[in-house]
Amino acid sequence: MKNLHLLLSLLLACIIVSCKKHSSAPGDSEWRTYAGSKEGNRYSASDQITLANVNQLKVAWTYTSNDKDSANRSQNQCNPIMIDGVLYGTSPKLKLFALDAVIGAQKWSFDPAALDNAKKDDPLAYYKVCRGVVYWQNKNGENKRIFYSVGSKTYAIDANNGEPIKSFGKGGHLDLAEDLGKKTNSYVSGTTPGIIYKDLLIIGTRVAESEDAAPGHIRAYDVLTGKLRWIFHTIPHPGEKGYETWPDGNAWQRLGGANSWAGMALDEKRGIVYVPIGSIGGDFYGGNRKGQNLYANSLVALDAATGKYIWHYQVVHHDLWDRDLPANPNLVTIQHNGKTIDAVAQITKHGYIFMFDRTNGEPIFPIEEKPVPQNALPGEDVWPTQPIPTLPQPFARQHFGVEDVTNINHETYVDMLKKYKKVKYNTMFTPPSKDGDWIFPGFDGGGEWGGAAVDPESKIMYISNTELPWAQVMIDVPKNNEDHSLQGTGHAIYNKYCISCHGAELKGNGTAYPSLVNINKKYNELQASKIIENGRNMMPSFKQIPADEKKALLAFILKLPEKISANKTIPKEPVSTNNTAKPIPYVMNGYNRFLDKDGYPGIKPPWGTLDAVDLTSGKLLWKVPLGEYPELTKKGIPITGTELYGGPLVTKGGLVFVAATKDEKIRAFDKKTGKQVWEAKLPAAGYATPAAYTINGKQYVVIACGGGKIGSKSGDSYVCFALPDK
DSSP states (O other): OOOHHHHHHHHHHHHHHHTTTSSSSOOBBBBBBBTTTOOOOOOEOOOSTTTTTTGGOOOEEEEEEEEOOOTTTTOOOOOOOETTTTTEEEEETEEEEEEEETOOOOHHHHHHHHGGGGTTTTTEEEEEEOOOOEEOOOTTTTOOOEEEEEEEEEEEEEETTTTTTTTTTTTEEEEETSSSSSSSSOOOOOOSEEETTTEEEEEEOEESTTTTTTTOOEEEEEEOOOEEEEESSSEEEETTTTTOOOOSSSHHOOOOOOOSSOOEEEEEEEEEEEEOOOSSSSOOOOTTTOOOOOTTTTEEETTTOOOOEEEEEHHHHHHHHSSOSSSEEEEEEEETEEEEEEEEEOTTTTSOOEEEEEETBBBBBBBEEOOOOOOOTTOOOOOOOEEEESOOOOOOOOOGGGGGGSSSSHHHHHHHHHHHHTSSOSTTOOOOOOOOOOEOOTTOOOOOOOOOEEETTTEEEEEEEEEOOOEEOOEOOOOOOOOOOOHHHHHHHHHHHHHHOOTTTOOOOHHHHHHHHTGTTTOOOOHHHHHHHBBBBBBOTTTTSHHHHHHHHHHHHHTOOOOTTOOOOOOOOOOOOOOOOOOEEEEEEEEOOOOTTOOOOOOOOOHHHHHHHETOOOOEEEEEOOOOOOHHHTTOOOOOOOOOOSEEEEESOOOOOOOOOOTEEEHHHHEETTOOOEEEEEESSOOOOOEEEEEEEEEEEEEEEEETTOOOOEEEEEEEEEEOOO
């Protein structure tokens, strides 16, 4: 009888908890958009969890999708949303799901693979990246929709039942490769969600970074019908503002890129959307794209209703270093020179914060155009200056000199010093060369896609910051082999599409860019072909490669013995089908992190930090190491930090929550001092940004634990933390 009473009590408690979600309490808050709000600030207004009680946090629920990749290549970077007691997120296989946000029980799940007959039997097709979803409802709340992207498709899903809305777009989805003004076979994908303005879904895309990239234009679609309502050309067309900055009048026809892959921010009252733009296709050589390259590498303000240009600021001119804008901007109101200013702040990969008046683009603090080195590869025209903010202070170190080489032990120091000296230049904005330059902060360094959190009360910005050097060394594009076998021709095609990531010798670089040596022992021809066709995680799709060229490429990387005759089925010179640019004469020899033999960064720590910057004064308040290698700590080495992927969350309760670390933990810090006050182990690394919400006065913090990057094991869980019930 005692056990029966206990069972009934537990059942009653579950019923009460389940019913609670239908009520609300003062101070309840939702997480309605990616980054928490349309201002993009990753801020929770709840103060239930505080410095005094954060050490009591426990796991409230765990949701597992059971669809991680057993080969540890899948990821999950989703920042979920929570509306009306329902949490919406995605899984590693890009299933969309709805959960009861109090107990984590699944309400429904939508599997895009079930609708795609061409790919439903392909286990690799849906291991891609989706960083969040978009919610819209009409005024009376009867029509509720979730928009989210799976590769090039953006679906409209009924938020009540998980069913596609057939009246939207092409039977329930948009094709992001269409409506670009020209037909393209190049990779186009939605990774970071768009933003809603009234009845418009404003959306950007991820595109390839090669010279045959698709255009990265910004588009707005009708949320009910899926019809295109406006488009902003990020490479201006004739007659549009900015077109005159291109010496080559046909750049808009032959070039791509200049895409917004990192998210946006919206001033809903003014109707202005702020869009960070990436680089022009062909990252490291600009001889075929002379000029300033507007609107690449720019923060652009557009009329959200029409897409019309309002203002822009270009943070890197004629980019040769892959310094695309990596995160959504943050909207904040500050006091400056005795005036109240609505400002927009944009973090960068090179560790700067650019701040502007939202209405007109005037810098809040002076920005100086400083001369930069001009010694460049033949055919290159380096832009003579680059903009450097006087304030806010940089949140990342700006120089990597010989004195900064790691001294973790003497043997490692000697080895890394030798490697350091093989790369000639260490000055920021040194043009790419065969002598090499250090990219510091690295290609994935400084501020990244995790974005910044801003406390609207204190006006303090929090950034997770990676300080890892990468070597940028250029080589001549290898001459095509006169061997007309499939392998010989495939080698030439490899040099065009693959060499910059996997290297001239196919050895790759660490876990981020895997070796292709002996890849034939892992994949057969069909499996490898599907990876090329679909992409996988951060590897884009290369479906634009013509079928006969792909056949030759597969013959080369898989060492297939088949030969072809002299009938010239395969061309000697691989030809792009959607780009008329001249062949690029130089290519980077690989994305090379500066790591020692044990995989640790070759620079003195800290390697990853959580930083706080006062946006009113522009002063860097504090920075603390974020993440730990326990084996180094045991040796007496102070906590080093790790490479970071994912952003922070700041709360009214005095805390900054952040995962992002390789050591598979989530932590809380005192937002005033940077002192760590809590941590918890996760089932896999939380390479994502936490979300927070409050239901019935109880505050929850949830993180996607997807792992899969930089050698971490893959995961497929969401873990939610809360204080225990009294």
